[in-house]
Amino acid sequence: MKNYKTVILSNQEISPGYFRMRILTPGFGEKAKPGQFLMFRVQLSLPPLLRRPFGIFRTGFMPADCEGQPPKEFVEILYKVVGRGTDIMSRLQVGNQVEVLGPLGRGFDLGNPAEEKILVGGGIGLVPLYMLANELTHKSSVRLLMGGRTRDDILAVTEFERLGVETYVSTDDGSLGEEGLVTQVLKRKLDKFPNASVYACGPMPMIEAVQAICEERGVSLQVSLEALMACGVGACLGCVVKGAGHSESTPRYLCSCKEGPVFRAEQLDWKKLGQEPGFCEGCKI
Amino acid sequence: MKNYKTVILSNQEISPGYFRMRILTPGFGEKAKPGQFLMFRVQLSLPPLLRRPFGIFRTGFMPADCEGQPPKEFVEILYKVVGRGTDIMSRLQVGNQVEVLGPLGRGFDLGNPAEEKILVGGGIGLVPLYMLANELTHKSSVRLLMGGRTRDDILAVTEFERLGVETYVSTDDGSLGEEGLVTQVLKRKLDKFPNASVYACGPMPMIEAVQAICEERGVSLQVSLEALMACGVGACLGCVVKGAGHSESTPRYLCSCKEGPVFRAEQLDWKKLGQEPGFCEGCKI
Amino acid sequence: MSKKTNEKKAQNKRPNLAVEIAGIKLKNPVMPASGTFGYGEEYAPFLDLERIGAIVTKGLSLKPKAGNPTPRIAETISGMLNAIGLQNVGVDAFIAHKLPFLREINTPVIVNFFGNTLEEYGEVAKRLSDIPEVAGVELNISCPNVKQGGIVFGTDPKAASEVVSLVRKNLTKPLIVKLTPNVTDISVTARAVEEAGADAICCINTLTGMAVDVKTRRPRLANKTGGLSGPAIRPIAVRMVHQVVQAVKVPVIGVGGIVRPVDALEFLIVGATAVQVGTANFVDPAAMITIIDGIEAFCVEEGIEDIHELIGSLKV
Amino acid sequence: MSKKTNEKKAQNKRPNLAVEIAGIKLKNPVMPASGTFGYGEEYAPFLDLERIGAIVTKGLSLKPKAGNPTPRIAETISGMLNAIGLQNVGVDAFIAHKLPFLREINTPVIVNFFGNTLEEYGEVAKRLSDIPEVAGVELNISCPNVKQGGIVFGTDPKAASEVVSLVRKNLTKPLIVKLTPNVTDISVTARAVEEAGADAICCINTLTGMAVDVKTRRPRLANKTGGLSGPAIRPIAVRMVHQVVQAVKVPVIGVGGIVRPVDALEFLIVGATAVQVGTANFVDPAAMITIIDGIEAFCVEEGIEDIHELIGSLKV
């Protein structure tokens, strides 16, 4: 856990509106666990004022170059342009100075290797699943169910396949893979593997639908949530979500950045989780 | 007078800390008079909040290109990096969107062609003198006395020479031209041409010294002043300077952006002109 | 409302943006904030003055006023401080020299004014009453930058009530009262001026601020303190407008930090009937046009036929 | 002072940055603002807690407090709104679980606290009096986000005086009182709490603000309004600190929008004896270190041997 004052190694559009950024971060990889995130400082001058939270897609090394420079360790993020911060990010260039605080938060519990693993990703929610898949495939059989609105929202699937993950793609408009919701695929897979454990990340409605399915079938579920964050380290208490047993008279809040962003489904209050005003998407304050 | 929503054609460092920027502005040149200025919007997203005022160095046309595109009309500014706004400007690139409001303000009075003309420029204060020299050389004999701290502060002198202006350079440290203050050169020239009219732009201490010399000798003087500006069009009244006859009981203020930035020396209250807190140089708010 | 219906509406007709403030009919709810738009003519080269809802003049006093020493302005992060000191040509010169230009423009003129004394407030109100080209007046009891600029009236509900009553008596025009945000509870002042006869309330004026040049260790304004305006203050302005809307029945004009259409929408949604654009005019002289177009586009997108569906539509 | 002399000084020794607030000795005048630094340990991985002047904790209450519904934060232009609702572990859990970590760090601990009732304020003060590791307390009578967060006390000088007197009676530690900026005249509250026994004054807390999501037409905070902090409010904070410094004799801690060294210098120059850094910690967890280093470098550059030469050195 450290603040890396560093530079961008690459930043490319990988699908309309989606970017992949590599950032130089020596030593980051040793500490990063699947499901953790980082707080990205978009530029050294303000605005935007606050850092932006992004899941860690993967860490790795750029090969040593011909001048005998040692390999460069990097962290990679995938991001969708939604508002002002990500808009500025999309225009950053190789060599630009940025800051990365991380790795932060509590990641996924890898669970019992004997169980089948089903990962459910919706759009950019796929990000934290890659490192998870990488760990899980050592010992378990892993399936990725990847959903999106159109083919443009389906990212990095071949990279999962290279890990040996069986992948199933579905899109709302049928422009790639099966037409329909990812939850429909999930139901089929759970019919087949009723004892699988499920790991999900994606838009709230998807996560809620996945939770309903898993609860009904008594299947173990871990979810990675998005919350508004200011500090990312448990200091501001801005990022809380409602925990199981929450009520107005006895509120129970869990700190998303410190106790999450990954939660076991049982930890959360699913009745109220998604009923609040959402983020100000695209408002570009 | 118009707000040009336009793009940068070029932006280059011409001396350490000094830049020359060309901006596409069709039709600007017809209206621009020597000594006028423009309000530059550094970038479309904030900050900086306010526009920055810059003198018009010159206007012109880029030659038609080989694809048969018509010549492109531009305005050129020279600027010194002093604070946050000019720092951002120095990093703008060809094709970046900017906005230019202008031409604004009252320029120089060309005066009687029979008189010798002496232009006095200090550092970046040289900017508004180029178009003036260009006009004056048609009918009068024109001398430019150009001063700066070091050789790095002496800009574009050869361009004045190309207009047929006799130029005299002085620097505080003698690194280019004569060692000493530009006012020392001015005195010598006025000894020789006691009926010359003087036009000056530069740092306040220089302008005040020039004024003292001209007043003593009864020589006609026009000065171009810098003032903090918000609107540039006479609406906010933020840019006023003290006019002749000003006192605390009967304040007389002149609007720098509308009635200036060029003033005849007699219009101003020289006793109090320079006695105020200066700009926040380099504070990079 | 379904997306289909919206699309149909959008094709059929443009939304109605007209609003009425204190009996003044505006073609749309966007007008300049006093002191940031001169007397109107300064900005005529840059935008069509007939497209905006109203023209609001620089604050006038009985006699011409020279204003404060310089520096009068300082840029701050996402804002600016000003201590202009209400420099103005005086009400008579305004009528003689500035109004003739405005007469030719088919847009209501709202005259902002202040007094050094209670009597002066009354006297200016009287003179403006006689001028047919003046659609309404905006009474400034909130300028923080001069002792007599009204802040004394504006921060004390009793004094505010007194000056508004007096102006009301001397005025035959619609009366908008502009409030200062530099108070503990703006709804108290709002109710006081409503009771005293205000036909509409405008808020907010600038927040008193200060900045220091650390090198010279001097205040960056000759007046030491100045009024903070611009995007930085918007959340405070939105909150105060919301409070005032809850507190009074008269229409409220929202002002403070509006730069983009979305900013204006925030004020309308919390209940402002119209908005004023101040500092943004300096950034973009055509900001008001962009804002009007943006409000219209938003209405079309959301299937709103009349701006009144939007005003006060906050869901809590 | 000539440039030569300055250079000589710079070579000779480092400036003395130590200050004293209400009897608490600080190695330098920079500390975190309550609520932005957790209980200290959250930021331990990112900066050396022994380099900062003091550690100021999240506001504590007698019983644990769950805080407000979400969303609790919203970014605004150059600022942020928060309505955390004073979520905290309660004073006893703080003593049992958070203090042991802080005990090991050689930096004074200042405990920020508030009460739901007058009695609670007194009770918390009593409990904190017994704890040797607590160097001093900061009494929050200014949180705008919960009904019982003190704002009722903070906006009424009489109520403020009452709560401060009561705490004073129950407390054996240095007492800092934190004021709200949401008042007409902050110097009135400042004088009231000074008379009631405050050893130092801290200002400002956040300004009440609001933001609306125009698409959903809902407030961006579940609590509707929240406290505005960050660079946007700095000019207001500097003005208020300047006012309070003029009004009272006790030392003043300046807070509001400090991000860079130069921001902290503004507060010191207008007379703050120390400064607090809030929102900036989120932007850069080591912001306070940069600020301390920057203040030192400025002193060296300006030939200042002791920070007290800088404090209150405003030229007017």
Ligand SMILES: Cc1cc2nc3c(=O)[nH]c(=O)nc-3n(C[C@H](O)[C@H](O)[C@H](O)COP(=O)(O)OP(=O)(O)OC[C@H]3O[C@@H](n4cnc5c(N)ncnc54)[C@H](O)[C@@H]3O)c2cc1C
């Ligand atoms: C733990 C975590 C991991 C995330 N991982 C990824 C990822 O891998 N890839 C990716 O594209 N996005 C991810 N997000 C969402 C990402 O943080 C937001 O899309 C981003 O902050 C939007 O910034 P903006 O300035 O473009 O949007 P704006 O809407 O302009 O931002 C305004 C404010 O809202 C916050 N905000 C807006 N949307 C979100 C959101 N969905 N979640 C949290 N804060 C938000 C911003 O941080 C900012 O403070 C993650 C969020 C969290 C909490």
Ligand SMILES: Cc1cc2nc3c(=O)[nH]c(=O)nc-3n(C[C@H](O)[C@H](O)[C@H](O)COP(=O)(O)OP(=O)(O)OC[C@H]3O[C@@H](n4cnc5c(N)ncnc54)[C@H](O)[C@@H]3O)c2cc1C
């Ligand atoms: C009529 C006029 C013509 C000018 N022509 C030129 C020119 O041709 N070339 C050039 O390099 N500079 C010129 N200047 C000065 C130029 O405007 C400033 O250097 C520039 O605004 C600094 O911006 P900044 O953000 O880098 O500095 P900062 O100090 O960060 O700016 C803070 C604020 O102070 C204002 N400000 C700072 N310095 C000055 C100054 N000297 N004059 C006016 N406002 C200032 C800025 O506009 C801004 O509002 C001119 C000024 C005026 C009034």
Ligand SMILES: Cc1cc2nc3c(=O)[nH]c(=O)nc-3n(C[C@H](O)[C@H](O)[C@H](O)COP(=O)(O)O)c2cc1C
């Ligand atoms: C330079 C300047 C001058 C102003 N002069 C006046 C004035 O004469 N009368 C008045 O009522 N308000 C005056 N104001 C306040 C504005 O009308 C407006 O209330 C304030 O600037 C907030 O809006 P903004 O953030 O959109 O600028 C002035 C503001 C500025 C920036």
Ligand SMILES: Cc1cc2nc3c(=O)[nH]c(=O)nc-3n(C[C@H](O)[C@H](O)[C@H](O)COP(=O)(O)O)c2cc1C
């Ligand atoms: C997330 C957050 C939580 C806060 N919690 C408290 C608190 O518990 N007690 C308190 O006195 N002030 C609290 N504050 C106010 C800050 O201490 C500080 O006064 C304010 O943020 C202004 O400083 P800044 O602009 O540097 O952030 C909080 C501020 C923020 C942003």
Ligand code: FES
């Ligand atoms: S983001 Fe600050 S506590 Fe989680």
Ligand code: FES
């Ligand atoms: S800059 Fe606004 S009046 Fe001159």
